[in-house]
Amino acid sequence: MTEPFVGKELSARKFTVTDRLLADYHNGLALTRRTDGKVPTLIASDAESAYFNEIAFANHVGHLWMRQGWESFAPISPGTTYDTSGRIRDIYPHRDRSVVYYEVSVKDSDGGLLFRTHHHQSFLREKPAGGEVAFRDPSKKPGARRFAVPQGKEFGGLSRTVTLEMCGEFFHGNANYHTDRQASKSLGFRDVVVGGRMTMAYASNILEDHFDDAWWQSGRIDLKFTNPTWPGDTITARGVATGAIDGDADRSGAFVWLSKDDDTVVLVAEASVAA
Numbered sequence: 001m002t003e004p005f006v007g008k009e010l011s012a013r014k015f016t017v018t019d020r021l022l023a024d025y026h027n028g029l030a031l032t033r034r035t036d037g038k039v040p041t042l043i044a045s046d047a048e049s050a051y052f053n054e055i056a057f058a059n060h061v062g063h064l065w066m067r068q069g070w071e072s073f074a075p076i077s078p079g080t081t082y083d084t085s086g087r088i089r090d091i092y093p094h095r096d097r098s099v100v101y102y103e104v105s106v107k108d109s110d111g112g113l114l115f116r117t118h119h120h121q122s123f124l125r126e127k128p129a130g131g132e133v134a135f136r137d138p139s140k141k142p143g144a145r146r147f148a149v150p151q152g153k154e155f156g157g158l159s160r161t162v163t164l165e166m167c168g169e170f171f172h173g174n175a176n177y178h179t180d181r182q183a184s185k186s187l188g189f190r191d192v193v194v195g196g197r198m199t200m201a202y203a204s205n206i207l208e209d210h211f212d213d214a215w216w217q218s219g220r221i222d223l224k225f226t227n228p229t230w231p232g233d234t235i236t237a238r239g240v241a242t243g244a245i246d247g248d249a250d251r252s253g254a255f256v257w258l259s260k261d262d263d264t265v266v267l268v269a270e271a272s273v274a275a
Contacts, residue, residue, distance in 0.1 A: 003057055004100050010054050010086035015047035015106060017078050020172070028170025029201055030160050034208075041072045041208065041216060042201045044115040047084045048104040049197065055088060055100050055121060061188045062124040062133040065196035065225050066099055069118035072219040076106070076114055083107045089118075097122040118222075133188040135228065147268060150255050152240040156206035159236040162194050162229060170198055194229035199266050202237040203256045207271055210239060210254065214273040220251075223269035227260075234261050239271075250275050 017039060025043055026033055034040075056063070076082065086104035093099070099122045106115040128134060160166075168179045177184040178195040200223055208215050229235060239256040251272040258266040 004055050004088055004091060006088055006091055008054070008088040010051050010088070010102065010104070013047070013050060013084045014081050015044070015050075015084045016081040017043060017076055019078070021046060022078065024169050024172050025201070028166050028168075029198060029205075030166060031205060037078075038208075038216065039076050039078060040201070040204065041070070041075075041115065041219060042197065042204045044076060044106050045070070045117060045197050045200075047082070047106055048086075048117045048119060050084075051086055051102070051104060052121075055102050057098060057100070057123040059123060059125075059127060061127045061131075063187070064122050064193070064228070065120070066094065066097075066122040067118075067120035067222075067224050068196065068200055069220070069222045071116045071118075072114070072216055073116075074108075074112065074114045075216040080108075082114065083109070083111075094122060096126070097124055099123075128188055131188055132190060147257070147265075150240055150242050152242045152255075154238065154240055155210045155254075156237050156239040156256070158202055158206055159234060160202065161234040162198065162231060164192060164231040167192060167194060167198070167231060171195065191230050194231065194233070196225055196267075199225075199229055199235065199258055200269075202235065202258060203239075203267065203269055203271075206237045206239050207254065207256065210241065211273045214252075218251075218274035219271065220273070221256075221269050221271040223256075223267055225267050226265050229260070229266050235259065235266055244275065245272055248272075 084106050088102045090101040099120050101120045104117045171179050177187045184192045235258050237258050239254050242253040245251045245253045252275045253272040256269045
């Protein structure tokens with residue numbers, strides 16, 4: 001296996017928005033489909049996940065998402081096939097991990113850019129002593145509720161209890177550390193790790209509801225994962241519309257976060273659309 005390197009061009013692939021993909025997305029998140037027929041923006045993240053083996057270090061034990069960004073330029077359509085490509089932009093250290101930052105673009109048949117992701121995947125440099133990945137106490141790390149909620153109009157409030165069955169549906173019935181306890185333990189985790197694509201989809205959902213068409217045409221987000229989510233956790237997605245962005249009056253912003261019932265924060269994000 002070739003280790004990742006900065007500048008690596010990822011393979012050209014195809015990505016199709018199938019009925020199965022849409023069903024797994026909505027059933028796995030316990031969400032109903034929109035009545036206007038719009039495809040959720042985060043459906044396109046399924047294209048990004050296909051590149052894992054091209055960007056991964058050889059040691060997969062304890063690998064986790066750390067940060068994610070995406071930009072939406074136009075909606076994608078059911079039943080349509082798109083072209084995807086990507087490259088590794090950077091590899092940098094973070095505590096005991098190496099983080100691979102790579103971009104993936106989704107384009108239509110005419111080469112028009114519809115969606116672009118900015119993914120930061122972290123890999124332990126050494127396997128953990130005893131084989132199990134240790135997590136810091138959520139109450140003693142930045143993921144605890146230490147941020148100040150900005151002033152603005154509140155939105156969201158979407159809550160779901162994530163079950164193992166939901167994880168299985170979302171990831172198309174594939175056995176991996178997001179769906180199968182044995183697979184998760186083999187990577188050093190005490191239980192199934194609810195996929196970052198699931199938790200950030202809830203953040204995207206409330207942004208879609210709040211910004212509507214503007215989100216599909218011009219949405220941007222910078223999202224940081226702060227604590228893992230486990231099956232059985234109840235998580236709630238909340239947001240605050242913050243208005244014009246300092247230094248960029250042409251965009252309107254929002255702050256979004258997901259938290260568990262005990263106030264453990266799962267992720268925080270800054271988002272915006274064209275004003």
